[in-house]
Amino acid sequence: MEKTRTFVAREDSQAPYFVGIDLGGTNIKVGVVDDQGRPMSWLSVKTQAVNGPEDASRRMGQAVKDAIAQAGLEPADVARVGLGSPGTMDIPAGMLIRPVNLKGWDHFPIRDRVSHHCGLPVAFANDAGAAAYGEYWVGAGRELHSMVLLTLGTGIGCGIIIGDLSIDGENSHGAECGHTIIDCSENARVCGCGQPGHLEAYASATAVAKRTHEALESGRESSLSAHLTNGAKLTPKLVAEQAESGDELSLEIVMDTARYLGVGIVSLLHTIDPNGVLLAGAMTFGGRDSALGRRFLERIKEEIDRRAFALLAERIVLDFATLGEDAGFIGAAGIARVEHLAGR
Amino acid sequence: MEKTRTFVAREDSQAPYFVGIDLGGTNIKVGVVDDQGRPMSWLSVKTQAVNGPEDASRRMGQAVKDAIAQAGLEPADVARVGLGSPGTMDIPAGMLIRPVNLKGWDHFPIRDRVSHHCGLPVAFANDAGAAAYGEYWVGAGRELHSMVLLTLGTGIGCGIIIGDLSIDGENSHGAECGHTIIDCSENARVCGCGQPGHLEAYASATAVAKRTHEALESGRESSLSAHLTNGAKLTPKLVAEQAESGDELSLEIVMDTARYLGVGIVSLLHTIDPNGVLLAGAMTFGGRDSALGRRFLERIKEEIDRRAFALLAERIVLDFATLGEDAGFIGAAGIARVEHLAGR
Numbered sequence: 001m002e003k004t005r006t007f008v009a010r011e012d013s014q015a016p017y018f019v020g021i022d023l024g025g026t027n028i029k030v031g032v033v034d035d036q037g038r039p040m041s042w043l044s045v046k047t048q049a050v051n052g053p054e055d056a057s058r059r060m061g062q063a064v065k066d067a068i069a070q071a072g073l074e075p076a077d078v079a080r081v082g083l084g085s086p087g088t089m090d091i092p093a094g095m096l097i098r099p100v101n102l103k104g105w106d107h108f109p110i111r112d113r114v115s116h117h118c119g120l121p122v123a124f125a126n127d128a129g130a131a132a133y134g135e136y137w138v139g140a141g142r143e144l145h146s147m148v149l150l151t152l153g154t155g156i157g158c159g160i161i162i163g164d165l166s167i168d169g170e171n172s173h174g175a176e177c178g179h180t181i182i183d184c185s186e187n188a189r190v191c192g193c194g195q196p197g198h199l200e201a202y203a204s205a206t207a208v209a210k211r212t213h214e215a216l217e218s219g220r221e222s223s224l225s226a227h228l229t230n231g232a233k234l235t236p237k238l239v240a241e242q243a244e245s246g247d248e249l250s251l252e253i254v255m256d257t258a259r260y261l262g263v264g265i266v267s268l269l270h271t272i273d274p275n276g277v278l279l280a281g282a283m284t285f286g287g288r289d290s291a292l293g294r295r296f297l298e299r300i301k302e303e304i305d306r307r308a309f310a311l312l313a314e315r316i317v318l319d320f321a322t323l324g325e326d327a328g329f330i331g332a333a334g335i336a337r338v339e340h341l342a343g344r
Numbered sequence: 345m346e347k348t349r350t351f352v353a354r355e356d357s358q359a360p361y362f363v364g365i366d367l368g369g370t371n372i373k374v375g376v377v378d379d380q381g382r383p384m385s386w387l388s389v390k391t392q393a394v395n396g397p398e399d400a401s402r403r404m405g406q407a408v409k410d411a412i413a414q415a416g417l418e419p420a421d422v423a424r425v426g427l428g429s430p431g432t433m434d435i436p437a438g439m440l441i442r443p444v445n446l447k448g449w450d451h452f453p454i455r456d457r458v459s460h461h462c463g464l465p466v467a468f469a470n471d472a473g474a475a476a477y478g479e480y481w482v483g484a485g486r487e488l489h490s491m492v493l494l495t496l497g498t499g500i501g502c503g504i505i506i507g508d509l510s511i512d513g514e515n516s517h518g519a520e521c522g523h524t525i526i527d528c529s530e531n532a533r534v535c536g537c538g539q540p541g542h543l544e545a546y547a548s549a550t551a552v553a554k555r556t557h558e559a560l561e562s563g564r565e566s567s568l569s570a571h572l573t574n575g576a577k578l579t580p581k582l583v584a585e586q587a588e589s590g591d592e593l594s595l596e597i598v599m600d601t602a603r604y605l606g607v608g609i610v611s612l613l614h615t616i617d618p619n620g621v622l623l624a625g626a627m628t629f630g631g632r633d634s635a636l637g638r639r640f641l642e643r644i645k646e647e648i649d650r651r652a653f654a655l656l657a658e659r660i661v662l663d664f665a666t667l668g669e670d671a672g673f674i675g676a677a678g679i680a681r682v683e684h685l686a687g688r
Binding site: 088145146160162167168169170171172173174175176177179180181182183184185193195196197260263266267268269270271272273274275306307309311312315 | 432506511513514515517523524525526540541604610611612613615618650651653659
């Protein structure tokens with residue numbers, strides 16, 4: 001247990017309460033929220049994936065109990081626990097199938113094992129879907145009826161919410177929008193998943209580093225070169241810093257990233273026509289608090305204006321997410337709440 | 345009233361009954377179905393769009409009454425009428441906004457006017473969504489929990505159904521998958537809607553004619569040339585005939601169309617992960633009854649196998665739709681039934 005935080009005194013909240021678990025490859029975040037989605041307490045434990053899923057399930061069960069106690073509650077005050085997990089998975093079965101970031105956890109009935117260890121019913125969800133639900137419930141999407149959350153990092157994660165329903169797909173593979181095809185030509189870039197032309201191959205952090213590297217290799221002048229010579233690593237953060245310092249290539253890389261994201265978002269708008277699209281993750285170039293972040297968002301909107309049906313371009317809410325790393329556990333708790341209220 | 349058909353005797357059916365209206369730019373099809381989606385009667389009247397929406401609403405109201413009488417029923421036997429209409433539209437408001445194929449029908453409250461003229465409550469739906477619902481309810485999608493219907497014609501229509509829910513979108517612009525972007529490069533083909541890189545610009549009937557024309561202009565040898573010199577029109581039907589007669593270019597055009605469709609379908613699979621994708625419309629190259637149609641379908645599947653996550657490629661049901669032009673009115677009736685059962 002490394003970190004701890006308490007937001008809302010118990011007196012301010014309505015029963016029942018819900019617990020959310022955000023299971024990641026490195027850390028597990030567990031938090032209690034009230035019926036309004038307000039966090040009461042949270043804590044973080046190491047995943048220690050190498051020790052296997054049963055050990056982690058046991059520690060998740062303990063962390064749920066600890067978080068409940070930390071919020072000044074009893075287990076009986078909690079209606080349900082939500083567990084957001086990376087895929088691949090079988091959501092209705094409560095099973096991990098072959099989670100890429102949890103080596104050796106294949107075909108593990110994680111929902112029931114966590115439930116066993118915490119003594120509470122558990123709702124199972126995809127981590128990206130849980131984060132999207134969190135933003136939808138109490139974050140930047142709280143005024144929206146439907147929305148897409150794109151999480152920009154090493155890859156591009158995606159969650160789609162339509163009116164309280166997370167679009168998980170028939171095989172728990174829904175909302176993998178990082179793997180929609182934006183370029184079907186023969187010379188398309190190849191995605192980390194091995195297939196050509198995916199959005200993620202153009203607009204993830206990995207893709208930003210790769211495109212920048214290629215531009216430098218082709219002889220483009222840039223203030224990046226000196227930093228790389230001095231041993232700096234080519235990351236979106238470095239590109240952003242140089243763009244902010246006036247480096248032309250770096251700015252071009254950021255704006256091209258926005259353009260590709262705009263293309264991918266237009267296909268989403270023309271498929272499901274949501275109220276809003278929110279951007280989260282490590283690669284938002286500073287977000288709304290930064291001039292570069294705002295310019296990045298504006299460039300995405302320009303591409304949407306250029307390519308989407310006019311009515312949709314006019315009405316779409318495009319913004320940064322606001323919950324940061326809390327979105328996952330809050331959303332997992334929110335999905336638990338939806339299942340509880342629906343009596344599922 | 346030009347055409348008439350009766351399928352099922354009243355004795356075979358369960359009350360209540362539903363009426364579906366499929367409103368097109370040229371014809372309006374109206375049919376009565378029972379609670380199992382079996383058509384009891386149908387008839388077709390001319391749209392006569394030039395006479396305006398109030399006149400057509402009056403005649404739709406009369407056609408509903410005629411179809412009910414023709415099925416041997418009374419209006420009191422019908423719980424609700426479903427109206428599937430081309431867009432643009434505002435589905436919750438029951439309004440046409442600016443329907444491209446119904447000139448001058450802008451901002452018309454068609455749901456309430458048809459309801460007024462037939463004396464029954466009316467559910468309002470998008471025509472492509474209604475056709476998809478028809479296939480989902482009683483057609484090729486009847487075993488599926490979620491599906492996409494792609495209608496290949498002058499353009500590419502699309503309807504998405506997820507567990508009895510038609511994905512209409514927040515602005516009634518959902519499921520416009522013909523306008524997803526498959527090529528974001530600068531030299532992408534331009535769609536009929538004016539924007540670059542859309543699936544429809546590659547795989548609609550219009551696109552097939554255009555791509556064939558370009559190939560012939562570039563000097564490709566083909567048995568098509570003699571037909572065109574003799575005054576034949578360059579249509580997908582002619583291309584299909586020549587492909588079946590062994591013309592290499594024609595076959596290549598058909599297979600390239602399949603390849604582009606495969607790309608678009610993969611983006612759909614990676615966004616909503618449906619159980620199935622069905623193909624309908626005038627440009628299915630003969631469908632399942634034709635060797636060329638089956639080859640077309642196989643080529644689409646090959647592209648999906650090449651580009652989609654293995655599990656999704658393995659599990660997706662890809663097939664031709666089976667209801668033909670009846671899908672629209674059956675599905676509109678089905679959407680009326682869903683709204684009736686939900687008490688909306």
